[in-house]
Amino acid sequence: MQPDLLRIEGLRTVFKTSSGLVRAVDGIDLSVPRGKTLGIVGESGCGKSMLSLSIMRLVPPPGRTVEGRVLLEGRNLLDLSTAEMRQVRGGQIAMIFQEPMTSLNPVHSVGRQLTEAMHVHSPGLNASALKDKAIAALKRVRIPSPERRFDEYPHQLSGGMRQRVMIAMALACEPRLLIADEPTTALDVTVQAQILDLLRELQADTGMSIILITHDLGVVAEMADEVAVMYAGKVAERATARELFEDPQHPYTLGLLGSVPRLDEERERLLAIDGSVPPPFAFPEGCRFNPRCPFAIAPCRAELPPLREITPGHQAACIRAPVENALSLESAA
Amino acid sequence: MTPWPELRTNTMLRHVFQRLLMTVPVMFGVLLIGFLLMQVVPTDPAIVRAGPTATAELVQEIRRELGLDQPLYVQFGIYLWRLLQGDLGVSIINNVAVTQELGGTIGPTLELMFASLFWSIPIGIALGTIAAYWRGSVLDRFVTALSVAGGSVPVFFLGLMLIWFVGFQWQWLPFTGRGGPLWTVEGWRSIALPALTLGGVFIAPVARMTRTAVLEVLGAEHVRTARAKGLSESAVVLHHALRNALIPVVTLIGLQIGFLLGGAVVTETVFSWPGVGRLAVGAILSSDFPMAQGTIIVLSLGFILVNLVVDVLYVALDPRMRGG
Ligand SMILES: Nc1ncnc2c1ncn2[C@@H]1O[C@H](COP(=O)(O)OP(=O)(O)O)[C@@H](O)[C@H]1O
Ligand code: SF4
Ligand SMILES: [Mg+2]
Numbered sequence: 001m002q003p004d005l006l007r008i009e010g011l012r013t014v015f016k017t018s019s020g021l022v023r024a025v026d027g028i029d030l031s032v033p034r035g036k037t038l039g040i041v042g043e044s045g046c047g048k049s050m051l052s053l054s055i056m057r058l059v060p061p062p063g064r065t066v067e068g069r070v071l072l073e074g075r076n077l078l079d080l081s082t083a084e085m086r087q088v089r090g091g092q093i094a095m096i097f098q099e100p101m102t103s104l105n106p107v108h109s110v111g112r113q114l115t116e117a118m119h120v121h122s123p124g125l126n127a128s129a130l131k132d133k134a135i136a137a138l139k140r141v142r143i144p145s146p147e148r149r150f151d152e153y154p155h156q157l158s159g160g161m162r163q164r165v166m167i168a169m170a171l172a173c174e175p176r177l178l179i180a181d182e183p184t185t186a187l188d189v190t191v192q193a194q195i196l197d198l199l200r201e202l203q204a205d206t207g208m209s210i211i212l213i214t215h216d217l218g219v220v221a222e223m224a225d226e227v228a229v230m231y232a233g234k235v236a237e238r239a240t241a242r243e244l245f246e247d248p249q250h251p252y253t254l255g256l257l258g259s260v261p262r263l264d265e266e267r268e269r270l271l272a273i274d275g276s277v278p279p280p281f282a283f284p285e286g287c288r289f290n291p292r293c294p295f296a297i298a299p300c301r302a303e304l305p306p307l308r309e310i311t312p313g314h315q316a317a318c319i320r321a322p323v324e325n326a327l328s329l330e331s332a333a
Numbered sequence: 334m335t336p337w338p339e340l341r342t343n344t345m346l347r348h349v350f351q352r353l354l355m356t357v358p359v360m361f362g363v364l365l366i367g368f369l370l371m372q373v374v375p376t377d378p379a380i381v382r383a384g385p386t387a388t389a390e391l392v393q394e395i396r397r398e399l400g401l402d403q404p405l406y407v408q409f410g411i412y413l414w415r416l417l418q419g420d421l422g423v424s425i426i427n428n429v430a431v432t433q434e435l436g437g438t439i440g441p442t443l444e445l446m447f448a449s450l451f452w453s454i455p456i457g458i459a460l461g462t463i464a465a466y467w468r469g470s471v472l473d474r475f476v477t478a479l480s481v482a483g484g485s486v487p488v489f490f491l492g493l494m495l496i497w498f499v500g501f502q503w504q505w506l507p508f509t510g511r512g513g514p515l516w517t518v519e520g521w522r523s524i525a526l527p528a529l530t531l532g533g534v535f536i537a538p539v540a541r542m543t544r545t546a547v548l549e550v551l552g553a554e555h556v557r558t559a560r561a562k563g564l565s566e567s568a569v570v571l572h573h574a575l576r577n578a579l580i581p582v583v584t585l586i587g588l589q590i591g592f593l594l595g596g597a598v599v600t601e602t603v604f605s606w607p608g609v610g611r612l613a614v615g616a617i618l619s620s621d622f623p624m625a626q627g628t629i630i631v632l633s634l635g636f637i638l639v640n641l642v643v644d645v646l647y648v649a650l651d652p653r654m655r656g657g
Contacts, residue, residue, distance in 0.1 A: 058557060058560055086565065104555055105573055116559075116568075
């Protein structure tokens with residue numbers, strides 16, 4: 001088996017703020033297989049965006065990645081010089097964001113923003129070669145009349161078209177990894193489906209890996225090969241997508257699944273999660289989920305449970321996993 | 334790959350034309366106010382024109398000649414008609430045609446404006462950008478302190494300090510009058526101190542506005558996109574942060590035009606620079622009302638014109654304003 005494209009080890013990104021140390025990403029281990037999609041799910045504020053920005057080394061100040069390694073084909077990105085890192089950004093790892101409305105620069109034409117990205121990574125190309133390449137990139141993301149769009153400005157495009165332009169820009173230099181941070185959250189449902197289809201097609205064509213960040217389990221179910229569920233800066237559960245949906249182990253995942261309406265399966269609404277993600281400068285003692293967890297017992301408040309293997313290839317950070325045991329105990333009680 | 338926007342000439346021309354049309358009522362208002370001002374001043378132009386020894390009949394005669402016996406709206410019509418022919422009356426002090434005197438001062442004033450803005454706007458923008466990029470650093474604090482201090486120094490004070498030290502104590506540069514056109518050494522030497530003065534007080538507001546605008550854009554998502562593409566920091570700052578920040582900066586500079594014109598009046602007076610501002614001050618101090626009125630009209634015209642330029646620049650910088 002080929003080694004994973006990207007391995008994240010013990011990654012920790014913090015913000016020093018006046019209200020305390022914000023542990024946005026708090027010791028995360030993950031890997032992204034080649035040509036596959038890793039879905040990262042979790043409620044808003046659990047650290048998904050900061051994780052992806054940490055990989056790109058684009059964490060906004062005062063945030064800082066203080067620990068860990070990000071290994072792209074064995075090379076630790078955190079050790080690269082800024083010049084080397086610039087080659088990685090847009091070259092080997094590209095990124096698209098949630099808000100296509102604001103992610104493109106409103107004062108530059110679509111063509112300029114596209115060619116700018118290409119120019120950085122292939123400085124040898126002249127203006128007309130760049131233009132040809134840009135128009136080809138627009139065609140590839142199925143933008144109608146790409147020649148005309150080339151000269152247009154972002155405000156002249158719809159949200160879906162803008163996200164396509166973002167994708168064209170991201171894929172312009174054939175990256176090995178695409179990080180998509182909530183790429184369809186801001187789009188309406190039909191456009192959302194089109195964009196996801198497009199990403200899947202492009203992945204099949206190029207063999208790139210995708211990290212797909214979302215708070216929408218439906219999107220994960222449709223797209224991901226593997227899934228990591230994040231809670232309060234840590235990975236709560238990690239498994240193949242199939243495993244995760246069929247046999248969730250962490251109470252938080254159960255809660256998330258309980259709140260996702262599913263048509264194909266008659267999953268009873270096990271639990272709904274009450275409360276919200278605790279503020280990251282005031283995580284509770286022990287398991288960070290314990291104030292909201294219906295399965296919480298005294299030991300949960302004592303110690304932070306590590307991620308451990310429940311079944312082969314399926315890890316959860318819960319002392320009571322596998323949950324079947326917990327559930328049967330619960331009903332016995 | 335030009336950092337400058339692609340201008341769509343036809344929409345641009347249409348825009349300029351529209352804005353020009355919109356200045357017509359503003360201009361009309363300015364003229365009306367100028368005209369009404371002349372009505373409330375206690376001096377009777379007919380008496381002034383006739384001289385101190387004239388008889389009442391002669392004054393009456395002149396009054397009829399000047400149309401002063403007509404109702405106000407007719408007088409206003411006559412006034413507009415004369416104005417269109419370039420006739421703003423004659424100076425009460427020396428009987429020289431106002432337009433003639435004004436004509437000689439517009440050039441030097443434009444020269445002074447240009448020389449002041451030419452160096453101060455780029456420096457202000459550069460300082461503001463540096464301060465924003467290294468926000469919170471020593472550099473930023475230095476620039477902020479400089480712009481607070483610079484912003485509170487009155488024009489006349491800066492001018493007098495420059496005159497005292499550079500002109501008088503050290504005798505490096507002349508400090509009165511205009512030595513010649515800009516392309517001569519004397520022209521350069523004589524405009525140096527006035528331009529340093531007027532530009533100097535303009536740096537602070539420009540730097541402050543730029544800092545705020547660049548800071549705001551640096552936090553925008555499209556800047557993060559630019560970095561994620563692998564652009565260098567200089568490309569990110571110049572082509573994405575500063576380029577976008579120029580839109581509010583140009584608007585804010587436009588709002589400072591009044592301040593700039595006021596500064597020009599003071600600077601010209603302090604340095605005896607033969608421009609419209611000094612002419613205006615002289616005319617007002619000597620109760621030369623036709624002349625004062627003429628200078629006010631010219632300054633207002635300048636104000637409107639600069640606003641038009643700012644407006645056009647604004648549209649040139651922001652494709653969202655171009656429509657279509
Ligand atoms: N500039 C910042 N200063 C302090 N805390 C921040 C900052 N940016 C993000 N955070 C914190 O980091 C945590 C993770 O944020 P984020 O990664 O954006 O969450 P997600 O993308 O999962 O919604 C949040 O709790 C947020 O409060
Ligand atoms: S460790 Fe305890 S509190 Fe945490 S998820 Fe498991 S059962 Fe709930
Ligand atoms: Mg996010």
